[in-house]
Amino acid sequence: MYFHKVCGKSVRNSDYENNDMKYLIIVPAFNEETTIGPVIDDIRHEVSFADVLVVNDGSTDNTRTRALEKQVKVIDHPFNLGYGTALQTGFRYAEGMGYDFVITMDADGQHVPSSIGNLIETMKKQDADVVIGSRFLMGNYQTGFAKKIGIWLFSLIGRIYTSIEITDPTSGFQLLKKNVFSYLAQGDNYPLDYPDVNIIMALHSMRFKVVEAPVAMVTCISGKSMHSGLKPIIYVVRMFLAILLIWARRKGR
């Protein structure tokens, strides 16, 4: 199901292999034993210049074994700490090992690795610190009505605050420069369970340059999403609070 590639320019590995920049792909995984193997294969198939790190966020299934079978680095949380914390552990590792760039991808196969080239190109062209992969700039991604409204609302807030056009604030498919992930690796700089427009706003207020790039995403593979049941409402309220706090914690206040 995962090999169903939507589109996206393939990554010409030769472009990146020869320079000294070190890339790390961080894949946070929580109970993804069925998809983690194919995801890693897919990444390896498309991208040879980057190392792959799986942050196993306290999975109770065979995620760890499946990942280790693919000869990637696996860091285990002793128990589930949430998506944002798993990413932060990855950032800390990347900082400690002296990586120059970090690419974050989901373990459920939603993100298509061939789009990584787009992210890197965009970063180079626009001299950005953060590139967020947007599924909507590609123009062929379908999503549910409620999610559409949520994304529209938070994009609007983000646009008003940062004056950046953000079409896909929930995207976990990102490319970050060393200065950015080093900043996010510190203490409480990566607060919520799920990064959203609040992170983009926080990065903007730290004067990092945030831009978007079109990426291919596969429409809902496993069916289970982090947004279901009562959770969307709680999520929206929490996000509002987080946004309010970013505004309240602005420098000089």
Add this chain to the structure above:
Amino acid sequence: MSLPVRVIIFMLGLMLSAIIFELVRRKKFREELSLMWFTVGIAIMASSVADLIIDPVSRLLKIGYPPALVFVWVIFFLILALLYFSVLISDLKGKIKELSQKIALLEFKLTENHTKDDR
């Protein structure tokens, strides 16, 4: 209030204070927390004569049902206590997060060194 009721309430407060003292002595909880509970114990002991204060105060504030004043105070302090515990829990959660991340990274380094040694 009749005298036996006052005595019983006072004894209850005394008992609670004794239990708290014993818990602190055995180091079952930390001293800064015990301060709050000692206050509760003393408050219960004081409540055995509270009607002497509360009745005139409620009359002054024109509260028709004096115990309502007691409830308001008690609920207010309970909310304060809950707030305090929320702060404590948040703090602990943050510390646990930091520790788990450190452990995860250290464990990774350890196993990586081991595999290097094995080669």
